[in-house]
Amino acid sequence: MLDYQTALTQLLSTLELRRPSIQSTPLHQAQGRVLAHDIKAQYDSPVFDNSAMDGYALHLGHSHSNNTFELTGRIAAGDDASAHELLCGQAIRIFTGAPLPAGANAVVPQESAQVEHNQLKCEPQLGQHIRRRGEDIQAGDLLLAAGQILNPAAIGLAASQGYAELPVYAPLSVTVFSSGNELQEPHNNALAAGAIFDANRYQLLAWLHQLGCHVVDGEILPDQRDETEKRLHDAANNTDVILTSGGVSVGEEDHLKASLEAIGVLQQWKLLIKPGKPFAWGSIQTSTRMSTVMMLPGNPVATFVTFKMLVEPALRVLSGTSTHKAQPAHLKAQASFSLHKTEMRREFLRGVMRCDEHGVLHVEKLSNQGSHMLSACAVANALIEIPPNTTVNAGDVLTIYPL
Numbered sequence: 343m344l345d346y347q348t349a350l351t352q353l354l355s356t357l358e359l360r361r362p363s364i365q366s367t368p369l370h371q372a373q374g375r376v377l378a379h380d381i382k383a384q385y386d387s388p389v390f391d392n393s394a395m396d397g398y399a400l401h402l403g404h405s406h407s408n409n410t411f412e413l414t415g416r417i418a419a420g421d422d423a424s425a426h427e428l429l430c431g432q433a434i435r436i437f438t439g440a441p442l443p444a445g446a447n448a449v450v451p452q453e454s455a456q457v458e459h460n461q462l463k464c465e466p467q468l469g470q471h472i473r474r475r476g477e478d479i480q481a482g483d484l485l486l487a488a489g490q491i492l493n494p495a496a497i498g499l500a501a502s503q504g505y506a507e508l509p510v511y512a513p514l515s516v517t518v519f520s521s522g523n524e525l526q527e528p529h530n531n532a533l534a535a536g537a538i539f540d541a542n543r544y545q546l547l548a549w550l551h552q553l554g555c556h557v558v559d560g561e562i563l564p565d566q567r568d569e570t571e572k573r574l575h576d577a578a579n580n581t582d583v584i585l586t587s588g589g590v591s592v593g594e595e596d597h598l599k600a601s602l603e604a605i606g607v608l609q610q611w612k613l614l615i616k617p618g619k620p621f622a623w624g625s626i627q628t629s630t631r632m633s634t635v636m637m638l639p640g641n642p643v644a645t646f647v648t649f650k651m652l653v654e655p656a657l658r659v660l661s662g663t664s665t666h667k668a669q670p671a672h673l674k675a676q677a678s679f680s681l682h683k684t685e686m687r688r689e690f691l692r693g694v695m696r697c698d699e700h701g702v703l704h705v706e707k708l709s710n711q712g713s714h715m716l717s718a719c720a721v722a723n724a725l726i727e728i729p730p731n732t733t734v735n736a737g738d739v740l741t742i743y744p745l
């Protein structure tokens with residue numbers, strides 16, 4: 343059995359070689375997509391020297407000893423300033439964002455100046471309130487690096503440089519299956535004897551929508567080997583990724599692992615983590631594509647934890663993010679609980695983190711930690727990592743993964 347970090351490293355390095363195709367997307371559809379190439383700045387930013395205030399631009403010179411300037415005109419945002427030039431002792435009405443005329447070396451906000459008969463009175467400092475050409479970005483600089491997840495600010499930055507489209511990786515297509523004869527759809531709400539509602543598929547579909555994947559609902563697989571193999575193969579023909587939950591442990595009604603071995607390659611099965619021990623991954627090669635398969639354990643909390651700690655990073659790498667950036671983000675927090683654990687598996691407890699009035703992060707473990715107890719996942723805002731064979735005392739510093 344692999345420990346968590348080795349498993350994550352192996353999974354991500356396998357997937358790094360399976361990058362999706364590259365396409366061009368208009369900016370309004372770029373949110374959440376992964377940039378496929380480096381993008382360079384096409385312009386200096388600011389594009390030209392301009393005013394940071396509504397007020398007056400002026401030419402402050404050594405030869406000009408008093409605080410009075412002669413007003414010569416007006417430049418608004420959007421105007422061309424090339425027709426204007428300020429000589430020593432001259433000023434011009436100007437507005438925020440308007441280009442500075444030649445000769446301007448200070449801007450005075452209007453509330454710090456008085457105007458009388460075309461004369462401006464103020465006490466300017468050389469260079470004040472001027473936004474210099476290129477002080478943020480210079481033409482040719484790296485604007486956005488390949489692998490960056492495009493967020494609203496990155497999209498605004500691309501627009502500010504005149505990009506209307508960006509090269510991004512194609513969205514991943516993912517089929518989601520649940521497995522088990524006991525499962526019933528929630529809309530069919532009279533529960534049959536021995537049946538339970540399918541929680542995992544709905545949980546997984548929601549995560550995948552949040553990640554911007556193209557999702558195919560594969561519905562429920564019966565505990566039947568032939569049917570499982572056929573539907574996995576069909577899904578591999580049609581989608582880049584297959585996620586299953588349940589049926590991956592050791593019982594004779596658990597057909598997922600054996601089915602993958604029969605029609606594809608099982609690369610890894612079983613990890614030293616709790617919950618999530620029977621997690622498996624591999625691939626199915628069909629005539630159309632190589633589909634990545636990840637099999638999540640059926641206990642709903644095991645599905646939750648393995649999704650956040652393994653599947654989400656894997657999907658990020660398959661979407662074009664670097665293996666480094668795809669790692670789950672972690673923080674350090676002081677435990678507000680104690681426990682003694684004699685267990686070989688690294689555990690990911692469901693917890694609530696909070697910052698105290700001194701800025702120190704604390705984490706409390708929720709009750710209901712069983713791997714069938716989904717209730718704690720719905721209120722948790724962090725997973726708490728407990729290494730193997732560990733005693734935790736209140737105040738100890740632990741690694742947590744914000745949710």
Ligand SMILES: Nc1nc2c(c(=O)[nH]1)N[C@H]1C(S)=C(S)[C@@H](COP(=O)(O)OP(=O)(O)OC[C@H]3O[C@@H](n4cnc5c(N)ncnc54)[C@H](O)[C@@H]3O)O[C@H]1N2
Nearest residue numbers: 520522540541542543588589590591596619639640641644
């Ligand atoms: N003899 C052993 N038994 C089990 C072992 C083991 O090592 N030896 N491992 C246990 C661990 S740990 C886990 S985790 C589970 C995982 O088993 P499976 O992946 O085969 O999942 P199932 O047996 O199908 O289901 C487990 C549990 O979860 C419920 N379930 C399944 N799918 C869903 C769903 N879509 N929505 C809601 N609940 C679901 C299912 O009814 C079971 O109660 O195996 C242990 N057993």
Ligand code: MOO
Nearest residue numbers: 617618619644713
């Ligand atoms: O590893 Mo299983 O997920 O504990 O119950």
